[in-house]
Amino acid sequence: MRKASLLLPILLLFLCFCSQPQQELNEVKVRFPLEPETISPVNYADAESLQIINLLFQSLLVVDLEEDKLKPALVTAMPEMVRQDSLTLFTYEIRDEAAWSDGSPVTADDIAFTLKVLKAPLVNNERVKPQVEFIRDIRLDKTNPRKFTFVCDGYAPEMELLTGDFFILPSYLFDPQGLLKSIQVAELSDDLSELENNENLKAFAQEFNAINFKSGKAFLQGSGGYLLDAYLPNQHIVLKRKQNWWGNNLDQAHLTAHPDVISFHVIPDNTTALLALKNKQLDVLDNISAAEFDHLKSDKNFKNDFTLHTPDAYECTYAGINSRLPKFSDKRTRQAIAHLLDVSGMIKASQQNYATPTASIIPPSINEYYNTNLKPRSYNLSEAKALLNAAGWKQEQDGWYKTINGKRTKLTIDVIYRAGNSNFENAALIFQQTASKAGIPVTVQAMEANLLSQKSKAHEFDMFFRSLSGNPFVFNFQGLLSTSAGELGGPNYTGFGNEQSDKLLDAINTADTPEKKAQRLKQLQTMLHDDAAFIPLYYQKERIAINKRFDNAKISGLSPNYDVSAFTLKN
Structure with missing residues (x-):
């Protein structure tokens, strides 16, 4: 009975997906792991939203x-x-x-x-x-x-x-x-x-x-080559190509709107998504698990129909600690937690050879800006305990205790992460195991994206695992790390920052030479590393499969790692 109950949600999702309309000849079907938070072109927050708005x-x-x-x-x-x-x-x-x-x-x-x-x-x-x-x-x-x-x-x-x-x-x-x-x-x-x-x-x-950008077709009309045709919450989003789009007449290879239809299908479960891909009910699947990707690489039948790609992505998986909470206000406590993050174990469990540990929010591949003086914190139980002692925690038989604001407080950690993301799930479970060896009880909870976002914005969390997408062109972190962004509703969820870091963020944005920018970015990386509220863990290689019936995918390390508007049907 246990196996049946576990398989039932997957089966229902698959049946729901199979009930979608038949694929048109020049239609590209893409999997989304979750529904976009919004399709607002002025306040989007996630990669799924951005991919649609770009079209x-x-x-x-x-x-x-x-x-x-x-x-x-x-x-x-x-x-x-x-x-x-x-x-x-x-x-x-x-x-x-x-x-x-x-x-x-x-x-x-x-x-x-x-x-x-x-x-x-x-x-x-x-x-x-x-x-x-x-x-x-x-x-x-x-x-x-x-x-x-x-x-x-x-x-x-x-x-x-x-x-x-x-x-x-x-x-x-x-x-x-x-x-x-x-x-x-x-x-x-x-x-x-x-x-x-x-x-x-x-x-x-x-x-x-007051505009509902998910259902407001009238307002989702820009200068791009597509229009919203259908939006079924938690199921699919369909875009149709404009018949007389102005870009069709230009000889510009980077301005494209080739597919007649682009449909995005919300499939939270990775196993269900992979099954849909193998059954050719999806044309594009990214974020394939490392183990499955290695299996696909050796599957001759699969490779007859799909091409596999592994670009170096600019996506960083990181841990965030709510430094506003009294129990985490001492940075030595956060540094101790950082030493309980077994990054090599996390990479082995979910990425295998498809990730690079990082000590910084800057990708290690960007040599001129990455601070090579910083080393990724390694799992170190004795160092973690020493830092906890230095922060005033005392280990007793059932855990660590400290008097905070006159109240005897036990060190416990509740970890939240986005449901359906195996990378975050593995990271949370591995941390739960390593923290237990230090005598720190950790609970882990998967949450739907909207609830996770609400909790983060309201500062109602202990710790989370999230990802951050970037690019090699701009390093403006004010919107993410400034103290003003740390107010309720802002994206600085961890509470990092002070007057000094705000000045440094300003200085980074006003640097008039690459050399000055590099110097200031390295100072910021040192500050982040010491503060240990925003803890970068690793940068990953993307793992993508694309149906061979399409050409011109334009594979890139930049999210979403391919240009679906450029896809052309092979003869």
């Missing part, structure tokens, strides 16, 4: 995954840059062909409108807002409605990317009443207290924040 909306610049290079998307060329004292000007011109879903042209007014949405108070834009804070103003060209200039504070090498790396919104669709028209971008770069009482802004924020 619906566009930014000024885009990374060509085939070459891992930054290229023009909505604009004709990379920006012209001019430095003027404490300001830097970036001038762009939008392509003549660029158009919205209704056929109207993308103009500089849309760029200005998007900046207002991203910078405005009261609007749900917390995740993207820090990315554009350095843009103080926009100057529109009076003679050319497609030309504009960003006025930016200071200078940093990655500003070229950041000025072009946010999704552009159609003002006609999101602000038909012109509520933001009278507000200038420059007004949103200074004290915002007065604007919070602006009636037009309040009205716009109320309307924008």
Whole structure:
């Protein structure tokens, strides 16, 4: 009976998946391990959301995954840059062909409108807002409605990317009443207290924040090559190609919309997803377990139909400790916990040869910025106990105790992680075993993505395992590690940071040479390592299978590691 009860959820999921409509000839079916939190182009949080938004909306610049290079998307060329004292000007011109879903042209007014949405108070834009804070103003060209200039504070090498790396919104669709028209971008770069009482802004924020981006087809119409066709919660999301997309007429290999249909199927269970792949009910599957991937590599029948890829990913698995809690407030306690994280055991259990231990939030493969003076903490039971003693904990027969704020407190740890992710599950269970050897009781709990996000944002956790995706172009950690991001609802879940680290984060973003940036990034890595609240564990190689009926996958180390819009059917 036990085996039957374990298999029942898998069987139900598989039957549900099999009930989907038959695959169209030029349809690509992709597996999602979980449902996107949102499809908001100004407040997305996870990789699944970003992959969909990238197909619906566009930014000024885009990374060509085939070459891992930054290229023009909505604009004709990379920006012209001019430095003027404490300001830097970036001038762009939008392509003549660029158009919205209704056929109207993308103009500089849309760029200005998007900046207002991203910078405005009261609007749900917390995740993207820090990315554009350095843009103080926009100057529109009076003679050319497609030309504009960003006025930016200071200078940093990655500003070229950041000025072009946010999704552009159609003002006609999101602000038909012109509520933001009278507000200038420059007004949103200074004290915002007065604007919070602006009636037009309040009205716009109320309307924008009320949009349900998962069901609001009317608002998911950008300049990209696809439109949302269907969204069935926790089951599938279907996108259909625009018949007359403006990019079809361009000879630009990095601007594509080839498949007629792209469907994303939510299959939390890895075993079910792999079975669907083998049965050719999926065309693309990533995050395949290392053991299964090795098995597939030796399966001749499978390799007749699928190609396997292992790009070096920019995805870091890390542990987060809630340093706000009194029992974890002493960094020596957190350092002790870090020495109980058996990273080599975690890699062996879930990654085998497909991961690299790291001591830093920077990938070890980026030699110029990775701090080689830091070594990944290894599992060390005696060192962990010594640090606990130094932090004031005393080991008794049934555990570790310390008087905190006049109350005798036992050291226990509750670990949470996203349900359905075997990497996090293995890490949590291995930590539970190693911590028990130190006399620390650990409970582990898998949670659905939405609940995990709620707990993290509300600071209602002891410790978690999560992953962080990055890229080799920009190292702006303010939105993740600043103290302002540590407020309730912000993404700095662990509570890392102080005035000194905030200044360092600012200094990293204003470094005007790669050498200065490298020096400051290495200082930040040292600070993070010593603080031991945000603990990087390893960077992994991605493991992907793609149906051989498709060409032009553009495999890359950058998430999502392939460009599904570029897939072409083989003859």
